[in-house]
Amino acid sequence: MAWSVLHWLLPAILLLLLLSAGIEDARRREIANWKNAAIALLAPLWWVTSGLAPWPDMAIQFGMALIVFALFCVAFHFGQMGGGDVKLIGALALWLPLTPLLQMLLVMSLAGGVLTLVMLADHHIRKSQRILEVPYGVAIVFGGLAVLHELLLNQFA
Known part of the structure; x- marks a missing residue:
């Protein structure tokens, strides 16, 4: 029952944290580290409640998020994105399987x-x-919200 x-x-x-991060970024052009940390730290709990196996499912999820984070770190290095944006993308990537992750990045x-x-x-x-x-x-929040309905409404796919 608890799970x-x-x-x-x-x-x-996650929805509330994303909305809060988007509003904060629109107003102040920065995203609080605690919001990104909360999104990232809640993802493993989501994995457990979703029934992901530690190996290879959770490892794949973590690896995909690490790759996404690393790619966007390059954009940060060249001044194309802010650090909060990169952290938000990486944290959100922890929640999404490959197809929704790619859909989120496209949106x-x-x-x-x-x-x-x-x-x-x-x-x-x-x-x-x-x-x-x-x-x-x-834009990151918009992409995240576009695929979040899958997490909420398509539980049994």
Whole structure:
């Protein structure tokens, strides 16, 4: 019974943490480390309630998230993303199997492109001299929410 409740409660907590991170990034252009840590640390509990075997399922899940995190660390290195965004992507990747992870990255990329174009247009219209900072966490959250329904509604696939 307790695992069943947690199996439904954990994605709801993830939803709230993602929404909070997206709002914070939109307002302040930063995402609190505790939110990223909470998302990452709750993922193994999600794995257990989902019935993943420690080997190879949990190891594969961790490995995929590590690869995603490493790839986006390269973007951070070249100044294309903020550190909070990279941590958020890595933490969220811990929750998602391969297909939903790829779907999330695709939706995130499309949303990030649209967000960037809108912000560039606004930046140009306002003739702002400031450096444009795109709150890419908003796009990450949008991508995460797009696939989160699978965690909540498609439990028996």
